[in-house]
Amino acid sequence: xxxxxxxxxxxxxxxxxxxxxxxxxxxxxxxxxxxxxxxxxxxxxxxxxxxxxxxxxxxxxxxxxxxxxxxxxxxxxxxxxxxxxxxxxxxxxxxxxxxxxxxxxxxxxxxxxxxxxx
Numbered sequence: 001x002x003x004x005x006x007x008x009x010x011x012x013x014x015x016x017x018x019x020x021x022x023x024x025x026x027x028x029x030x031x032x033x034x035x036x037x038x039x040x041x042x043x044x045x046x047x048x049x050x051x052x053x054x055x056x057x058x059x060x061x062x063x064x065x066x067x068x069x070x071x072x073x074x075x076x077x078x079x080x081x082x083x084x085x086x087x088x089x090x091x092x093x094x095x096x097x098x099x100x101x102x103x104x105x106x107x108x109x110x111x112x113x114x115x116x117x118x
Contacts, residue, residue, distance in 0.1 A: 010075040017065040025062060036083050043087050043110040049094075057086045
């Protein structure tokens with residue numbers, strides 16, 4: 001990853017991602033990876049699961065940036081909501097039952113109950 005030399009506004013960042021510019025992805029990753037990883041790790045309590053979830057989250061943001069509506073939420077909140085959905089999808093794919101508490105979203109907690117056997 002290249003060293004980021006500029007701070008981009010949310011509008012500039014969205015434009016770069018829409019244009020599929022590598023600098024846009026690099027900036028997105030450097031700005032959000034630490035927080036997203038921490039949230040994912042806290043939610044799933046597994047480094048390998050958290051890493052996979054983060055990978056999927058960045059992929060979704062990259063591929064679905066056109067779904068972001070600045071009038072509805074900040075970019076940070078939208079990315080957190082993508083992460084939240086990705087965590088739920090990931091646990092469901094792994095057949096892990098869970099309970100979500102999102103009464104104070106964007107603060108949320110996920111309690112993994114048990115891994116289901118197919």
